[in-house]
Amino acid sequence: MIAQSNLAWRHKKAMFFRCFCIGVTAFAVFILGLLIYQVSVLGLPWLDAQFLSSFPSRFPEKAGIKSALLGTLWLVSMTAAIAIPVGVLASVYLEEYARPTRLTEFININIANLAGVPSIVYGMLGLAIFVRFFQLERSLLSGALTMSLLILPVIIIAAKEAIRAVPGSLRQAAFAVGATRWQVIRAHVLPSALPGILTGVILAISRAIGETAPLIMIGALTYVAFVPEGPMDEFTALPIQIFNWTSRPQEEFHELASAGIVVLLLVLLMMNALAVYIRYRGTRAK
Amino acid sequence: MKTRTPRYLENSLQAVFFMCAAISAVTTVAVIGILAVETWGFLQQISLVEFLFGTRWSPLLHPKSYGLLPLLAGTTLIVVGASLVALPVGLASAIFLSEYASERTRNILKPVLEVLAGIPTVVYGFFALTFVTPLLRIVLPDTHVFNAASAAIVVGIMVLPMVASLCDDAFRAVPDNLREGAYSLGATSFEVTTRIVVPAGLSGVFAAFVLAISRAIGETMAVTLAAGATPNLTMNPLESIQTMTAYIVQVSLGDTPAGTLTYQTLFAVASVLFLVTLCLNIAANIIMKRFQEVYE
Numbered sequence: 001m002i003a004q005s006n007l008a009w010r011h012k013k014a015m016f017f018r019c020f021c022i023g024v025t026a027f028a029v030f031i032l033g034l035l036i037y038q039v040s041v042l043g044l045p046w047l048d049a050q051f052l053s054s055f056p057s058r059f060p061e062k063a064g065i066k067s068a069l070l071g072t073l074w075l076v077s078m079t080a081a082i083a084i085p086v087g088v089l090a091s092v093y094l095e096e097y098a099r100p101t102r103l104t105e106f107i108n109i110n111i112a113n114l115a116g117v118p119s120i121v122y123g124m125l126g127l128a129i130f131v132r133f134f135q136l137e138r139s140l141l142s143g144a145l146t147m148s149l150l151i152l153p154v155i156i157i158a159a160k161e162a163i164r165a166v167p168g169s170l171r172q173a174a175f176a177v178g179a180t181r182w183q184v185i186r187a188h189v190l191p192s193a194l195p196g197i198l199t200g201v202i203l204a205i206s207r208a209i210g211e212t213a214p215l216i217m218i219g220a221l222t223y224v225a226f227v228p229e230g231p232m233d234e235f236t237a238l239p240i241q242i243f244n245w246t247s248r249p250q251e252e253f254h255e256l257a258s259a260g261i262v263v264l265l266l267v268l269l270m271m272n273a274l275a276v277y278i279r280y281r282g283t284r285a286k
Numbered sequence: 287m288k289t290r291t292p293r294y295l296e297n298s299l300q301a302v303f304f305m306c307a308a309i310s311a312v313t314t315v316a317v318i319g320i321l322a323v324e325t326w327g328f329l330q331q332i333s334l335v336e337f338l339f340g341t342r343w344s345p346l347l348h349p350k351s352y353g354l355l356p357l358l359a360g361t362t363l364i365v366v367g368a369s370l371v372a373l374p375v376g377l378a379s380a381i382f383l384s385e386y387a388s389e390r391t392r393n394i395l396k397p398v399l400e401v402l403a404g405i406p407t408v409v410y411g412f413f414a415l416t417f418v419t420p421l422l423r424i425v426l427p428d429t430h431v432f433n434a435a436s437a438a439i440v441v442g443i444m445v446l447p448m449v450a451s452l453c454d455d456a457f458r459a460v461p462d463n464l465r466e467g468a469y470s471l472g473a474t475s476f477e478v479t480t481r482i483v484v485p486a487g488l489s490g491v492f493a494a495f496v497l498a499i500s501r502a503i504g505e506t507m508a509v510t511l512a513a514g515a516t517p518n519l520t521m522n523p524l525e526s527i528q529t530m531t532a533y534i535v536q537v538s539l540g541d542t543p544a545g546t547l548t549y550q551t552l553f554a555v556a557s558v559l560f561l562v563t564l565c566l567n568i569a570a571n572i573i574m575k576r577f578q579e580v581y582e
Contacts, residue, residue, distance in 0.1 A: 203400075
């Protein structure tokens with residue numbers, strides 16, 4: 001009897017625990033859904049062509065995100081142009097060329113640690129080196145270089161993993177027919193690691209799109225009523241504009257901020273969907 | 287390949303690749319160098335004891351005072367609050383994902399987690415200020431407009447996907463035959479989870495917790511927007527506080543000329559931030575490596 005009631009109790013406990021875990025997860029998903037719903041309800045009425053094509057303004061009804069959107073576009077293109085080649089080549093070196101020396105091990109550990117450094121510390125680095133030491137001022141170039149340092153570890157870690165997943169037999173077969181190391185990498189390793197690398201790159205770029213703190217550190221401006229025309233121009237970016245509107249007390253500016261957030265989230269969602277799609281195709285091909 | 291690469295090019299390519307990899311090392315050296323130089327300049331004027339143990343932080347207003355404790359207290363408050371939200375919920379979600387969810391639910395939830403982990407922190411700041419704070423003020427009317435609790439809750443929500451994802455990875459790495467062995471002895475799912483799966487994945491869970499704390503310490507935009515800008519040596523989460531990161535943002539929003547003491551305080555505070563997060567990240571790596579159970 002005792003054993004039986006004990007068993008019933010144990011099953012009840014298991015049942016309860018299961019429901020608890022499901023409930024907690026559902027609640028977390030609900031909260032995050034609520035976040036997105038809340039922002040959309042506030043922001044969608046403001047989201048029109050005028051909002052996308054106007055400069056920021058003291059008057060909420062005239063304000064828009066033209067300079068912020070184009071600033072982000074410039075910044076992200078430049079960051080991608082710097083960080084993707086450097087990151088991918090670095091991971092090629094670490095996976096395909098480097099012998100397991102102390103130096104290699106140090107670089108690998110170092111990259112893992114760099115990925116965990118708070119983004120604001122990268123901002124300080126950008127401020128001291130690019131803005132002050134190299135005198136690039138508050139330009140797009142300063143921002144892109146800072147952002148590149150920030151996302152490099154992310155790209156390298158993802159690309160290394162993708163390259164490591166390429167089977168060794170592929171390399172050996174290519175070497176066996178007389179290919180040089182670079183030929184093996186270019187013709188076999190990189191193409192077959194491409195889906196993994198792309199996924200990592202897209203996620204890293206999404207991070208660059210949403211980062212705010214380092215840009216504030218290097219002095220991206222919060223009020224910019226012109227479109228940047230070259231890498232040395234001053235700029236603002238979408239997250240900075242959102243931060244600026246959010247930190248104002250008036251309700252209308254909060255609504256503008258949520259409209260900006262909707263745009264930002266849409267861009268990020270599209271990038272994420274692309275990453276998921278590429279990975280899905282990659283796994284299916286194997 | 288039809289094209290042939292000359293030998294000298296092969297070798298120089300390797301050199302170029304090495305340079306790319308070396309950039310990471312250079313970055314680290316640069317970060318440490320810059321933080322060290324400016325912090326050294328700061329410590330020439332303010333003693334280390336005063337900086338670390340002073341109870342008043344007021345570098346912008348007279349009478350000036352450079353005691354870090356109020357900022358540390360602010361950061362601690364955020365970290366504790368965020369952990370209270372993220373760790374239990376993250377753990378429970380991870381258990382759900384790895385032990386209870388069907389393959390289909392997993393395939394939906396995993397990408398959702400990834401998307402959520404990618405939401406910019408400024409968005410969470412907006413959420414704290416316009417949604418969580420008003421809600422808190424309804425429940426607890428003496429909550430300040432800027433308060434630590436709202437920021438802490440939101441930072442907790444922010445690191446939640448990361449905790450869930452890392453714990454889930456740890457649990458998935460536990461081989462199924464351990465679970466099956468326990469089930470065949472008559473254990474319930476609760477017993478399998480709490481006595482087999484969680485203990486076996488414990489190194490991963492701890493590493494996830496440490497990384498979450500490190501993220502919460504370095505989190506900037508949500509606390510800047512929602513927690514306020516009053517360095518306040520308090521443990522009351524309903525009051526306005528300032529974290530280390532929020533201080534750095536506050537100063538850099540203004541125009542601070544290089545070389546001044548105020549400019550140097552930025553780097554002194556950032557040094558503390560950098561050292562603390564670095565130690566935590568290294569600790570997480572060690573936990574992951576040293577205490578990992580290896581199954582054949």
